Amino acid sequence: MLRLLMGPSNAVCDILRVKDEGERGMIRMLVNMMILTFVAVIVFVVVIEAI
DSSP, X not given: OHHHHHHHHHHXXXXXXXXXXXXXXXXXXXXXXXXXXXXXXXXXXXXXHHO
């Protein structure tokens, strides 16, 4: 499960060639929050349209 959640953010870190674990952590957090925000907005729009 963790691999599924961290896969996209690790891929971004690998593409950017980030090696420092602190920097990788910040990029992981940024990418994961962007994905979660996108999902939350989609769910919100679907719920509002259903009402």
